[in-house]
Amino acid sequence: MRLISWNVNGLRACLKKGFLEVCGVANADMICLQETKMRPEQAEFDLPGYSRYWNSADKAGYSGTAIFTRRAPLGVACDFGDDIHRHEGRVITAEYPGFYLVCCYTPNSKRDLSRIPYRMTWESDIRDYLMELDAKKPVVYCGDLNVAHEEIDLRNPSANRQNAGFTDEERQKLSALLNSGFTDTFRACHPDTTGAYTWWSYQSNARNRNIGWRIDYFIVSNRLRPYIRTADIWPEIRGSDHCPVMLELEELC
Numbered sequence: 001m002r003l004i005s006w007n008v009n010g011l012r013a014c015l016k017k018g019f020l021e022v023c024g025v026a027n028a029d030m031i032c033l034q035e036t037k038m039r040p041e042q043a044e045f046d047l048p049g050y051s052r053y054w055n056s057a058d059k060a061g062y063s064g065t066a067i068f069t070r071r072a073p074l075g076v077a078c079d080f081g082d083d084i085h086r087h088e089g090r091v092i093t094a095e096y097p098g099f100y101l102v103c104c105y106t107p108n109s110k111r112d113l114s115r116i117p118y119r120m121t122w123e124s125d126i127r128d129y130l131m132e133l134d135a136k137k138p139v140v141y142c143g144d145l146n147v148a149h150e151e152i153d154l155r156n157p158s159a160n161r162q163n164a165g166f167t168d169e170e171r172q173k174l175s176a177l178l179n180s181g182f183t184d185t186f187r188a189c190h191p192d193t194t195g196a197y198t199w200w201s202y203q204s205n206a207r208n209r210n211i212g213w214r215i216d217y218f219i220v221s222n223r224l225r226p227y228i229r230t231a232d233i234w235p236e237i238r239g240s241d242h243c244p245v246m247l248e249l250e251e252l253c
Contacts, residue, residue: 005033030070037061053067062089065143073094077093098138108164182222184217185217189231198245
């Protein structure tokens with residue numbers, strides 16, 4: 001079973017940059033998207049074999065998530081928790097017989113860290129939500145989590161210490177989630193790999209120089225760890241400032 005997660009930074013733009021071709025080559029059972037920046041009626045495209053589920057933000061052209069799946073889910077839910085988390089289209093959950101699939105676009109703390117108080121609330125609440133799901137059946141949690149967890153996960157850790165996405169607070173929240181019974185699948189498969197990034201600034205030719213951050217993840221319940229076949233990053237795919245990340249699991253449905 002193959003799953004793909006990709007922050008497309010505007011699906012309408014990504015459709016013009018080879019999105020459908022990537023989907024064809026990826027041959028994924030589930031495709032999870034973040035930062036779609038659209039409502040489903042705003043673009044027509046042919047993706048045969050996939051059912052599409054969307055969670056669009058109240059604000060037009062902002063945020064948004066989607067799951068395109070070949071496997072019929074038992075149910076799909078948008079958002080989670082209190083009303084404060086239910087207006088930006090940041091979470092969509094598909095339930096399958098053997099697991100929950102949660103696609104997430106975590107709020108950015110902003111350059112001036114003005115949104116970090118909300119980010120801390122979000123992190124605590126999404127952790128509670130994932131643990132509630134995990135009490136019922138295993139969880140596959142993926143998306144742009146807007147944090148580089150360890151120094152190995154970005155090119156210039158010293159220069160970025162306490163910048164948005166690499167604050168102690170954000171990193172500690174991801175540690176807290178992992179310590180609650182979850183596994184970072186890429187690091188489980190590639191514990192010492194350096195230079196493995198999923199996002200690059202559009203400035204200073206950063207992508208060609210591989211000055212990047214690993215902020216896109218597949219995280220699974222610990223009891224799914226024996227089912228991991230491989231986890232990978234596809235930096236050669238350039239339809240966005242993020243690249244897709246991939247997870248292959250033994251069959252769970």
